[in-house]
Amino acid sequence: MSALLRVERLSGGYEPVQVFRDVDLVVEDRACVGLFGPNGHGKTTLLRTISGLIDPWSGDVIFDGVVLNRPGERRSRSSRNLNYDILVRRRMDPTRVARAGLVHVAQGSPLFPELTVAETLSVAVTAARAGGRAADVDMPYVLFPQLKARRQSKARFLSGGERQMLAMACGMLAAPRLLMLDEPTLGLSPKLRVELADAVHAIRATGVPIILVDQDIEFLRDLVDVLNIFDHGSISAAMARADIPDHDAVMAQMFGGAR
Numbered sequence: 001m002s003a004l005l006r007v008e009r010l011s012g013g014y015e016p017v018q019v020f021r022d023v024d025l026v027v028e029d030r031a032c033v034g035l036f037g038p039n040g041h042g043k044t045t046l047l048r049t050i051s052g053l054i055d056p057w058s059g060d061v062i063f064d065g066v067v068l069n070r071p072g073e074r075r076s077r078s079s080r081n082l083n084y085d086i087l088v089r090r091r092m093d094p095t096r097v098a099r100a101g102l103v104h105v106a107q108g109s110p111l112f113p114e115l116t117v118a119e120t121l122s123v124a125v126t127a128a129r130a131g132g133r134a135a136d137v138d139m140p141y142v143l144f145p146q147l148k149a150r151r152q153s154k155a156r157f158l159s160g161g162e163r164q165m166l167a168m169a170c171g172m173l174a175a176p177r178l179l180m181l182d183e184p185t186l187g188l189s190p191k192l193r194v195e196l197a198d199a200v201h202a203i204r205a206t207g208v209p210i211i212l213v214d215q216d217i218e219f220l221r222d223l224v225d226v227l228n229i230f231d232h233g234s235i236s237a238a239m240a241r242a243d244i245p246d247h248d249a250v251m252a253q254m255f256g257g258a259r
């Protein structure tokens with residue numbers, strides 16, 4: 001396996017508050033890399049920065065050997081009275097990131113509530129084609145047979161698990177070279193989590209490498225090759241699947257007691 005994504009000493013946040021610092025992360029080809037951490041520790045902000053949606057403050061995002069950010073550190077804000085974002089060029093371009101094949105399925109599976117499954121997938125295909133990347137239109141129904149049975153249902157009538165599958169299907173239609181899934185089990189019952197784990201296994205079977213952010217250790221243990229513990233904006237530990245402890249042990253390691 002070779003490194004497809006290398007995140008090197010990446011720092012960022014929401015001006016002027018720094019959320020994460022000096023993050024190093026490597027995703028090998030075909031691998032599934034997990035990120036576990038409690039609410040508010042900066043996992044989503046890290047993913048949004050790797051996607052270029054938020055400008056990194058410093059560090060590099062290297063994808064398939066290409067540095068996606070402009071070199072150097074972001075210049076500091078010179079005056080609060082000026083529009084900083086107009087004065088300073090962005091360090092990363094999210095369109096370039098998406099075109100490179102780094103696809104981000106955002107937390108909470110944002111969808112159009114009034115569109116059916118079939119209509120949503122059709123919009124996703126059109127968008128992916130416009131961006132120069134599109135997979136086989138029938139692929140989502142092969143990957144997630146449950147969606148086929150629901151293809152005439154509006155998104156707002158889907159279960160949480162089905163909504164998440166639909167969001168992941170849209171991501172897969174963009175023919176990702178790497179897929180980032182942000183907390184897919186958010187708000188799901190234990191039964192739906194099992195269904196969703198099957199869906200992520202189906203994606204894994206296609207060989208697409210994944211960064212999987214979640215707060216469910218059992219879900220992550222089932223799916224990842226490597227788990228990174230994300231603790232107050234930094235990666236404090238990384239472990240192979242066989243070494244992942246249970247939820248209480250991880251929380252004890254982070255906070256000195258079970259939560």
Ligand SMILES: Nc1ncnc2c1ncn2[C@@H]1O[C@H](COP(=O)(O)OP(=O)(O)OP(=O)(O)O)[C@@H](O)[C@H]1O
Pocket residue numbers: 014019037038039040041042043044045046107183
């Ligand atoms: N748009 C924003 N502007 C300013 N601060 C933000 C914004 N979004 C998030 N934050 C703050 O950044 C910090 C990290 O949030 P983030 O969502 O990245 O954490 P997280 O680990 O993904 O948590 P969760 O699992 O709850 O999503 C939090 O303190 C949050 O309040």
